[in-house]
Amino acid sequence: MPSKLEQEIQTEVEKFQKLQQDYNKLIVSRSQLESQLSENRMVADEFKRMKPDSDASIFKLVGPVLVKQETVEATSNVNKRIEFITNEIKRLDGAIAESTKTQEAAKAAIGKLQQMYQAQMGGPAAGQA
Secondary structure, eight states, rough: OOHHHHHHHHHHHHHHHHHHHHHHHHHHHHHHHHHHHHHHHHHHHHHHHTTOOOOOEEEEEEEHHHEEOOHHHHHHHHHHHHHHHHHHHHHHHHHHHHHHHHHHHHHHHHHHHHHHHHHHTTTTTOOOO
């Protein structure tokens, strides 16, 4: 039967693994947002290249249908999306930084528990920092 210390180590390792999974989800989300931001910036650049007096049309995909959109409205929508995505990336950056700190603290806690366990068992790492 595992000792109380072994159970604590196991619990902390499970918490750490959950933290890593959450961190990975944040990274994937950020990557997806970066991709969306890049796409929207390319669209915004294309809008800038359009001549104001041209008869070019802009269409928006709504479900299976292409709907004509005014240039001003389309440009405004893309700029709002860029702003929203940029803010979401900043929010995720904060969450990633916080997750990194939490993981480091969890690693330190696991290391301390392992040292205590080794000291208790009289292992070679007993008393080493």
